[in-house]
Amino acid sequence: MTRVLVVDDDAQILRALRINLAARGYQVLTAVDGTAALTAAADAPPDVVVLDLGLPDLDGTEVIAGLRGWTQVPIIVLSARTDSHDKVDALDAGADDYVTKPFGMAELLARLRAAVRRASVGQVDGDPVVVTATFTVDLAAKRVRRGDAEVHLTPTEWGLLEQLVRNPGRLVGQKQLLREVWGPAYTRESNYLRVYLAQLRRKLELDPAHPRHLITEPGMGYRFEP
């Protein structure tokens, strides 16, 4: 469960955030001033901090600095100040995001999700890959593996596969494929597609005669089925 530390001296806002966050399955911790926030965070490190800038005891940037001294937890700043100077200060002090009051709850929640997602992807280091039952495609590294073995693809084969994999489950038209891989002058050479799709299937499919992931849609185009 994701733990959110909400820091605000306004009981109204605290209440509203507590209810909304709890309803969405977050575990909510609260603090009403800067020192309480710092001790609470040190006590039980949260996954994300929502921090109001107008605290009674400490300046907002001090709280941010206090947290940043030892943790990279995402910090979303709330503030009534719309002055760009305040925003710049808070962000440069180490905040991740800055939302001005009055704020929409939907937007705040979306920014919260974005911050948490970002923090969590940073932990797993691997490249994002598309996986099927028989092969895996690493779009960033431009690599394809089938089981343990690396599969070598030619530029054309890779271009074709990339187009299909970038639209998982969706039908990609013949013209579109031809345009993206061969260029706009080749949109009628649909036989190229047949030849190279056959090669891809031979390299990637378990049973090339009955493909399960690189599907032909007769007369229309092709589809990659994850």
Place this chain on the structure above:
Amino acid sequence: MTRVLVVDDDAQILRALRINLAARGYQVLTAVDGTAALTAAADAPPDVVVLDLGLPDLDGTEVIAGLRGWTQVPIIVLSARTDSHDKVDALDAGADDYVTKPFGMAELLARLRAAVRRASVGQVDGDPVVVTATFTVDLAAKRVRRGDAEVHLTPTEWGLLEQLVRNPGRLVGQKQLLREVWGPAYTRESNYLRVYLAQLRRKLELDPAHPRHLITEPGMGYRFEP
């Protein structure tokens, strides 16, 4: 140098951003529509993307999804829409931040700094020394050892090796290598690559004719295999 890809169909904004970013030491790449943005990013991966939502060809969330399919690069969305619904959609699609037009340049720059800082903390991992079976590369000290002996590299050789070693296991395109080592005017001189890769292999590989770490991907680029 931090590379920023700015995507906007408004020439005014493109110009303003280019000037402001370049003045602060960023390297600026631009694209005027979604497909150009996706190919530009695949061609030369930027460190951060500034993306306008109102593009002529693709929907903003499609561009975000297209990037998120293979990279975790920070995406800052620009938009004239203030509707919270749009913000939620963009953030949930994978954007990192959402700035509404008209925006203050100081604020945008601060959010940009925040996004880049965040992305860079995860990367610092470990020592800047890359080790393979036959040689070791110390990126910080700019030294290469092969067994006990120090190997001397010329500036060009080093630039090439550095690019490859900084992307271990990943394919680095010919254009990208040429741009990074020789400059943007040389992106077609792929014979340079052959000559210098051959030299590197002669200096570093056990069997230069059958390289195990500096791999050619015909028609696409080269790959460093740790």
Place this chain on the structure above:
DNA sequence: GTCCGGGCTCAGAGTCGGCTCAGAGTCCGC
């Protein structure tokens, strides 16, 4: 049943990209 169009497979020809080597040009330090 026959015809026809779209799709699959296979094999061969031509081209293109990649490797190697050697030599000329250029830049820098002494």
Place this chain on the structure above:
DNA sequence: GCGGACTCTGAGCCGACTCTGAGCCCGGAC
């Protein structure tokens, strides 16, 4: 001004990739 290192260029060779054409299969139309 000289020497040496570095960078660039060109030629020959080779292998791989791309394209093309022919034959075959399948399903639908007549």
